Amino acid sequence: MRALVWFRCDLRTRDNTALAEASSAADDGVIGVFTICPDQWREHDWGAMKVNFLLRNLRELSESLASINIPLKIVTTPRFAGVPDALDTLARECECDALYFNREYEVNEQRRDERVEAVFRKAGRKVYPLHDKTHFPPGELRTQQGGWYTVFSPLKRSWREAFKAIPEGEGCKRVRRAPSARPDTGVKPDKVPEKVEGFDPEADRPDLWKAGEDHARDRLRAFIDARIDDYKDKRDFPGVNATSTLSPYLALGVISPRQCVEAARAANNGQIDSGSKGVVHWIDELVWREFYQHILTGFPRVSMGSAFKREYERVTWDDDEEMFEAWKEGRTGFPIVDAAMRQLNQTGWMHNRLRMIAASFLTKDLFLDWRRGERYFMNRLVDADLGSNNGGWQWSASTGTDAQPYFRIFNPTAQSERFDPEGDFIRRFVPELKGLDCKQIHAPHERARHLFAKLDYLEPIVDHKKARERAIKALESVKP
Numbered sequence: 001m002r003a004l005v006w007f008r009c010d011l012r013t014r015d016n017t018a019l020a021e022a023s024s025a026a027d028d029g030v031i032g033v034f035t036i037c038p039d040q041w042r043e044h045d046w047g048a049m050k051v052n053f054l055l056r057n058l059r060e061l062s063e064s065l066a067s068i069n070i071p072l073k074i075v076t077t078p079r080f081a082g083v084p085d086a087l088d089t090l091a092r093e094c095e096c097d098a099l100y101f102n103r104e105y106e107v108n109e110q111r112r113d114e115r116v117e118a119v120f121r122k123a124g125r126k127v128y129p130l131h132d133k134t135h136f137p138p139g140e141l142r143t144q145q146g147g148w149y150t151v152f153s154p155l156k157r158s159w160r161e162a163f164k165a166i167p168e169g170e171g172c173k174r175v176r177r178a179p180s181a182r183p184d185t186g187v188k189p190d191k192v193p194e195k196v197e198g199f200d201p202e203a204d205r206p207d208l209w210k211a212g213e214d215h216a217r218d219r220l221r222a223f224i225d226a227r228i229d230d231y232k233d234k235r236d237f238p239g240v241n242a243t244s245t246l247s248p249y250l251a252l253g254v255i256s257p258r259q260c261v262e263a264a265r266a267a268n269n270g271q272i273d274s275g276s277k278g279v280v281h282w283i284d285e286l287v288w289r290e291f292y293q294h295i296l297t298g299f300p301r302v303s304m305g306s307a308f309k310r311e312y313e314r315v316t317w318d319d320d321e322e323m324f325e326a327w328k329e330g331r332t333g334f335p336i337v338d339a340a341m342r343q344l345n346q347t348g349w350m351h352n353r354l355r356m357i358a359a360s361f362l363t364k365d366l367f368l369d370w371r372r373g374e375r376y377f378m379n380r381l382v383d384a385d386l387g388s389n390n391g392g393w394q395w396s397a398s399t400g401t402d403a404q405p406y407f408r409i410f411n412p413t414a415q416s417e418r419f420d421p422e423g424d425f426i427r428r429f430v431p432e433l434k435g436l437d438c439k440q441i442h443a444p445h446e447r448a449r450h451l452f453a454k455l456d457y458l459e460p461i462v463d464h465k466k467a468r469e470r471a472i473k474a475l476e477s478v479k480p
């Protein structure tokens with residue numbers, strides 16, 4: 001049997017369920033394939049940072065696969081609709097009898113996969129859709145009543161129990177090795193393109209986001225060796241290098257969640273819920289990622305632009321284009337918000353605390369629709385991931401599952417004083433303010449009034465106190 005392995009957001013050879021299963025079953029070789037769908041990607045708001053990072057990882061993957069005699073083919077078709085026929089043709093040309101892939105849980109991706117499966121089965125080929133993206137398939141962990149979890153903490157408890165029930169010593173059930181060399185099929189790999197039409201090749205930061213699974217493993221190792229124990233205490237401070245910065249690698253599957261959890265647990269005497277506070281908290285964050293995949297699957301409306309809490313569909317958001325542009329460009333006059341947005345625009349990444357502050361500012365202070373912010377983030381983030389992005393935005397807008405209550409609204413100045421007390425992070429991204437001291441820098445229009453004319457900085461575009469009252473009133477009014 002010869003297998004076709006379809007790579008999607010699992011761009012690695014180690015601990016890749018579909019690749020491992022195909023490799024052990026196929027005695028006549030394995031072919032890899034990746035599908036590039038530029039129009040569909042644009043419709044899904046993918047941006048150039050993500051696409052260019054993806055291409056670089058694809059090149060690394062292609063080389064690793066070639067070293068074990070697995071050629072990586074590249075198929076380009078504008079939209080998902082073209083994928084079934086394109087893969088069917090490839091399978092025929094390369095004489096593959098079976099298709100293996102790891103499931104994706106977004107609605108359009110699931111529909112695409114169903115169509116591919118139907119075409120392959122019709123042609124008499126076997127299809128093996130496998131689970132790989134999270135530790136447990138979405139929906140496998142259920143409430144006592146058999147329902148889907150909609151609150152994080154009980155899901156986390158259930159996740160921990162299920163994780164502990166995986167028998168000790170069966171490391172291979174958790175992390176799989178890369179396959180050894182496969183029989184040579186004589187099929188040649190395709191060249192991975194340098195760019196994808198419609199995505200600016202210049203929007204790339206290889207200096208910050210090196211590609212490849214070896215690099216992702218080094219990044220994980222460096223975090224665990226030097227920073228994980230302090231993670232709980234330092235993770236909220238954007239000026240401190242305290243988090244793993246593995247999100248772009250997890251989003252494209254350059255590293256697996258199992259590799260992350262296993263490495264953290266190994267550094268904590270095998271424990272996931274006691275011992276190092278940092279390790280326990282970091283694993284909890286990985287479970288948040290899994291929680292949002294679970295929500296995406298159980299409540300598909302969230303991946304189709306709807307609020308998780310339906311009553312919030314009745315909110316009439318403002319529609320001020322100038323305010324939106326100012327937020328996007330980091331010109332709001334709130335230094336912490338501006339520093340956050342400039343970090344996103346320059347690096348393709350934003351610290352989690354800042355994502356919450358920037359999202360709260362857009363939805364509560366500017367009272368603009370969370371979907372606009374969600375789209376902008378999706379388009380700019382190198383780690384863009386529908387589940388986590390939608391989850392984070394709906395949390396901030398109070399429209400989501402287990403979200404920030406609508407009446408608890410971040411004060412951007414207070415957040416700034418608390419989480420960037422010296423103002424170092426602000427100075428890095430808002431150089432106009434670098435001459436201010438650590439008191440002035442959080443609210444220059446009030447505290448450095450005498451210097452303001454010389455600063456080349458902006459007055460705040462909104463009065464936080466008034467905006468807060470208005471948001472609470474408006475959000476309260478739609479409650480059942």
Ligand SMILES: Cc1cc2nc3c(=O)[nH]c(=O)nc-3n(C[C@H](O)[C@H](O)[C@H](O)COP(=O)(O)OP(=O)(O)OC[C@H]3O[C@@H](n4cnc5c(N)ncnc54)[C@H](O)[C@@H]3O)c2cc1C
Nearest residue numbers: 243244245246247285286289352355384385388389392393
């Ligand atoms: C408005 C908003 C939008 C977001 N959009 C995305 C997104 O598109 N892609 C994305 O991967 N994350 C998103 N997040 C979650 C979080 O901000 C990032 O995962 C985190 O900042 C990545 O940094 P890190 O890798 O250093 O994380 P670490 O703190 O080292 O955490 C380890 C991993 O756990 C996961 N994780 C951590 N925090 C969260 C969280 N709150 N929700 C879900 N998973 C989490 C990530 O995979 C992360 O890489 C968003 C959060 C908010 C509030």
